[in-house]
Amino acid sequence: MFEIIVKKELAPNVKLIEVKAPLIARKALPGQFVILRVYEKGERIPLTIAEKNIETESITIVFQEVGKTTKLLGKLRVGDKISDIVGPLGNPSEIERFGVVIGVGGGVGIAALYPILKGLKEKGNYVISIIGGRSANYVIFREEIEKISDEIYVTTDDGSLGRKGLVTDVLKEILEKRKIDRIWAVGPTIMMKVVSDLTKAYHVPTIVSLNPIMVDGTGMCGGCRVTVGGKIRFTCVDGPEFDGHLVDFDELLTRLKTYKDEETLALRLFEESEGEKVGYSKS
Ligand SMILES: Cc1cc2nc3c(=O)[nH]c(=O)nc-3n(C[C@H](O)[C@H](O)[C@H](O)COP(=O)(O)OP(=O)(O)OC[C@H]3O[C@@H](n4cnc5c(N)ncnc54)[C@H](O)[C@@H]3O)c2cc1C
Ligand code: FES
Known part of the structure; x- marks a missing residue:
């Protein structure tokens, strides 16, 4: 389980969370991302590692609430835990001296x-x-x-x-x-x-x-x-x-439009159930 230690709202529907993830923080390089599930039966979503902090053993993620899972993630508070985070994934950026x-x-x-x-x-x-x-x-x-x-x-x-x-x-x-x-x-x-x-x-x-x-x-x-x-x-x-x-x-x-209907339905059901029927509970 990965604990949220900082949470900020950066813009309407855009949130920043800092999550305790020592192993990922140690290895992450620019350009890499994680895939997380908010709760055990949740959907897996990719999000970029915006920053890492070796001292606090944490990574920072900035996300826009566009659908069910990002809205669910946005509901978590400091002290809440994310079920799983896999990473760092993807190839790091090619960081050279270009000019x-x-x-x-x-x-x-x-x-x-x-x-x-x-x-x-x-x-x-x-x-x-x-x-x-x-x-x-x-x-x-x-x-x-x-x-x-x-x-x-x-x-x-x-x-x-x-x-x-x-x-x-x-x-x-x-x-x-x-x-x-x-x-x-x-x-x-x-x-x-x-x-x-x-x-x-x-x-x-x-x-x-x-x-x-x-x-x-x-x-x-x-x-x-x-x-x-x-x-x-x-x-x-x-x-x-x-x-x-x-x-x-x-x-x-x-x-990107392949699952538009399913995404819209998932969001509607999520909003109607106010997060309760999706299997997420704070405890
Ligand atoms: C490598 C990688 C890194 C990413 N990093 C970030 C990040 O740092 N911050 C962030 O906010 N998002 C990032 N994304 C996009 C993020 O993964 C999606 O917004 C998220 O999966 C949406 O999940 P959802 O269930 O909330 O919405 P869904 O129900 O899946 O989607 C709702 C609507 O959002 C739009 N949407 C969904 N997925 C994408 C997408 N991949 N790109 C553009 N529009 C999409 C579509 O219009 C869709 O109908 C990243 C994606 C990838 C592949
Ligand atoms: S996410 Fe499945 S092949 Fe890349």
Whole structure:
């Protein structure tokens, strides 16, 4: 059992939890994730390790409540325990000294981008961060990202913070003016697709962190199948990071909708039962 030792609400429906997980904290590297079950009979969901703390033997997870399991997770309080957490999973990010790098983060993906940029900064790269959200409330991890960035740009859809517009507007302007050695994009699939389409024209290597549906996290079930450069890849064992210029984003976007009806039903039943009938109890 994994105890929650810190819980914060970062934005509407976006929560941060710090969970005691000594073995995972010791091994986790930027870009890796865990798969957890809130309760014994619960669904397994993948979430990125946003931070680790060796002293408190804990990992930090930032998640958006989008469906039954993330809403259930969001109901837990400090002192509650998560049934199981498996990790660290996936390949770590390639953290090298590239030169000038850009990190593009959208929504909850900003938290997942943070450890990657932190690692890149520690390696001596010049780090430019472009982070965005729907409105000021949704731009999470701004102070953390600011600390490890040489330049930071913020965009919001409604202009309530930073510049009004999309992260790709700023990215395009920078690409027009400067030579960039590598780009990371982490956020909604559609944002990663648009970033990759844009950077392809400028021939800048671009890494994306994919978020398909996952079940086992061991390469056995095929749930996280993606096509990269015409070849089948499993995000849990071959990723989660891939060359954005080679990813078949249209296929990924279609596959993400596969269980839409079931997800909607599960959420409705969960909300009607107020968490009681899903087998979760605090005791
Ligand atoms: C490697 C990896 C790392 C991830 N890291 C994070 C993270 O750090 N924080 C975070 O909030 N989420 C992350 N996700 C996505 C997260 O796993 C899903 O949001 C979660 O599984 C949804 O479960 P649910 O039961 O609450 O909702 P579901 O009922 O499964 O889904 C509800 C709705 O949410 C949307 N949705 C579901 N899964 C995804 C997905 N994978 N990507 C985009 N939209 C989805 C769909 O519109 C769906 O209809 C990650 C996914 C992967 C594969
Ligand atoms: S989650 Fe099953 S193969 Fe990747």
